[in-house]
Amino acid sequence: MCMTKVSMSHVKKKYDNFILSDINFQAKEKEIIGLIGENGAGKTTLLKSIGGINKIDFGTIKKDFKELGFCFDSIPFPEELNILQLEHVFQNIGINWDTQAFWPYIKALQLPTKTPISNFSKGMKMQLNLCISISHHPDLLLLDEITSGLDPLMRRKVLRLIKKYVDQNDCSVIITTHNLNDVVEICTRFDLLDHGKIILEKSMQNFGPENLEKLFEETVQKAKLGE
Ligand SMILES: Nc1ncnc2c1ncn2[C@@H]1O[C@H](COP(=O)(O)OP(=O)(O)OP(=O)(O)O)[C@@H](O)[C@H]1O
Structure with missing residues (x-):
């Protein structure tokens, strides 16, 4: 049976100038769900609501995961440390941490282990963030623009790593x-957001980048015209 990790029902989150409204959303085991939409559509707000980082104003979120992993743009660890030192800290703070899993990820992404993290590029920090997140063995992983700022080769490596982790x-x-x-490369489904609403949800069978872009444009355009 395919287990549901998180289920949202009629969720609302209000900011002064924005409402994430009537969100009904489910993520099941083994799904890789792409949240897409124009700038400011509410993707990060939705992700943070799922992760409990945002307090919702209405609706319910049923959480059936055991361990949450997430990567948002801020780095939640001391940047003056290098990876060797940071890994030592994780080993000793009594959290769910798998050293054996961590090092192969670092090796695969060729991250330097003796350079202070403060000297890493944005892309390198994102990669490290991902390695740390999956070394806690999360059964729900929230990734906010994990590939932005990655070169094409690194982007492919990161996507492969995510896919392998889910497999x-x-x-x-x-x-x-x-x-x-x-x-197109790793998602099993996508949800398209527009002005705080999910306007389309589709499984990824038979989509290439061109027809996905066309569908994106057409659906957003229709939503703007109120069709
Ligand atoms: N803490 C906040 N306080 C007030 N408004 C916020 C806050 N966070 C986000 N917003 C607003 O909510 C709206 C949705 O933002 P969000 O970051 O979720 O969009 P997004 O789809 O992730 O955008 P992008 O693709 O540009 O990252 C925006 O209008 C943004 O200004």
Whole structure:
């Protein structure tokens, strides 16, 4: 049976000038869900609501995951440390941490282990963030624009790593991205957001980047015209 990791029902989140409204959304085990939409559509707000980082104003979120992993744009660890030092800290703070899993990820992405993290590029920090997140063995992984700022080769490596993690674990992933190739390459489903609403949800069978872009444009255009 395919387990649901998170289920949202009629969720609303209000900011002064924005409402995420009437969100009904489910993520099931093994799904990799791409959240797409124009700038300011509400992708990060939705992701943060799922992760409990945002307090919702209305509706319910049923959480059936055991361990949450997430990567948002801020780095939640001390940047003056290098990877060797940071890994030592994780080993010793008594959290769910798998050293054996962590080092092969670092090796695969060729991240330097003795350079202070403060000297890493934005892309390198994102990669490290991902390696740390999946070394806690999350069964729900939230990734906010994980591929932005990555060169094409590194982007491919990161996507492969995410896909492999899902293949080998009972995990579901929700990823926000502006790169529709990310969705085509690893997602099993996408949800298109527009002005705080999910206006389209589709399984990824038979979509290439061109027809996904066309569908994106047409659906957003129709929503703007109120059709
Ligand atoms: N903490 C906040 N306080 C007030 N408004 C916010 C806050 N966070 C986000 N917003 C607003 O909510 C709306 C949706 O923002 P969000 O970051 O979720 O969009 P997004 O789809 O992820 O955009 P992008 O693709 O540009 O990253 C925007 O209008 C933004 O200004």
